[in-house]
Amino acid sequence: MSTFASSRETTEGRIYSVTGGDWDDVSRDIGTAKEERVVVNMGPQHPSTHGVLRLMLELEGETITELRCGIGYLHTGIEKNTEYRTWTQGVTFVTRMDYLSPIFNETAYCLAVEKLLGITNDLPERATVIRIMMMELNRISSHMVALGTGALELGAMAPMFFAFRERERVLDIFEMASGLRMNMAYVRPGGVAQDLPEDAITKIRELVRDLRKNFKDNETLLVGNSIWIKRTKDVGYLDLAGCITLGVTGPVLRATGMPWDLRKTQPYCGYENYNFDVITADTCDVYGRFLIRMQELEQSLRIIEQCCDKLETLNGAPVMVADKKIAWPAQLSLGGDGLGNSLEHIRQIMGTSMESLIHHFKIVTEGFRVPAGQVYTPVESPRGELGAHIVSDGGTRPYRMHFRTPSFSNLQATSAMCEGSLIADVVAAVASIDPVMGDVDR
């Protein structure tokens, strides 16, 4: 026996563990075995597994007989950590879970905190409209990664360039509004961290116009492309019954023809006041999910335009609840060196008002108390239902926070989608789920 592969006898026959070496030798030795069952470990460092996802594949030739996912490589204990921070600090933790759609994490969390506080209806309209606009912008940037990396993993390189070009433009808007391109912690309990800069609406309208034009590049490249269709059509099949029993939501569910979108079915943040369509497909496959994401981009643009119209009528309106016992005391401002407390506020607390200083100190260090109880608030993230289950014991910190993340639930369907198919289709199926490992492992 050569040195590259150790072998041992087990109840299931002789097992070779191959960890590299000359593949000619490997295949020659294994070729003498009676059975051709091969277990292949894919990841957690494999470039086509969307981050640190480990797939264990049992193969019969090139056909997958069994697939298991190994997760947990990106577990960072966010849920536990928030139990030791104030309610406001929690935002900076949850924003890091699904790092491709941070605004959704923040919004789900803040909606939960606001529901616990009982201030859902006190939120200023401008804050809610900004939230929706940011969420839809974020949906675009997230779908861009899903489409770009998905195509790249199947060997199409150009779509990724276009997708990331668009994504950068969206991130510029985030940077303009919050100072950060990702992990913005922009949505806060009671509203948003700060108002949009003056020229924001003009820039966003410009962006919408450009994106609408630029999206066509990827459309011409991929929609109806015969190679793309061969790689994606009838691949990663999961029908409605499978989605329901596995709790799969988002584009994967809508690709079965089920028009389930929480923005329509159980509206939050006032989505019922916007005109947009729920996109579905009836193919239950990777191609259908791809088409849904492509068409959702246009729907997001429509919502963003309506937000811009609303925001223009709400100029100068507050973006944080009026209740000073909850609202963050400082208005942040964007200086040349990044985001910080506004100088005006610093002048007031340090120079003129002792009470303001005390109030600032109390809210920032102590935070606010949230009445005891538990809530579950779902939002429709780009990947499906993102739900925040938050328990308060009446203190200044969450007693327990759990996120029901769409990536975690949807990733479970990988086995159902892939078993019986070819090994090359695993990559397409996983890409169509669009799992974000930070969201899976939290």
Place this chain on the structure above:
Amino acid sequence: MSDVNKGMFGAAGTGDTSGYGGLVRVSSSPGSSERPYGSYFDEVADELERAFPDFNGAIEKVIVDRGELTLHVKRERLFDVAKTLRDKDSLRFEVCLGVSGVHYPEDKGRELHAVYPLLSMTHNRRIRLEVSAPDSDPHIPSLVEVWAGNNWHERETFDMFGIIFDGHPALTRILMPDDWPGHPQRKDYPLGGIPVEYIGATTPAPDERRSYR
């Protein structure tokens, strides 16, 4: 359930010199609700009463709070209640959005809670099931047979809280390494971390810091 907090600060043994050491604050979670529950909650309760003539034998209490319905189910009856909620035409909670564990060390005999948010796409409704188990006997029946998607969620709750879901096809750790000792999200498990020194001052680990209650 109520919780009594003494003093001003969270970390014990740090010598509270603020003058607020004698402060006692009682906060209590919402208790049982009385009918009518409002919204569609009465219909759900009616249907369950029809399915379970000994309603109180299966469901310990019904809580309606902040527009959400929570049914506290006895763990022996959890499987039957879940199956009824899924299968009955008038209920049809066909999606379970996983399970979230909560550890209440003060709630003697019911320390470990499992919370199941349910969704009915047919009727566009949401409710929540809550089950409890004592620390000394942390067993709760698995619902993987009812909602296959609960598989990973139950593994996560086992991993994080040590709740053993009886009947789960392969209850192993999912996020932590297989040989990890303890269950990290229990309240008796420390957050961990080390003190950090920066320009002469030392900041203690987050769970050792003096923080407000």
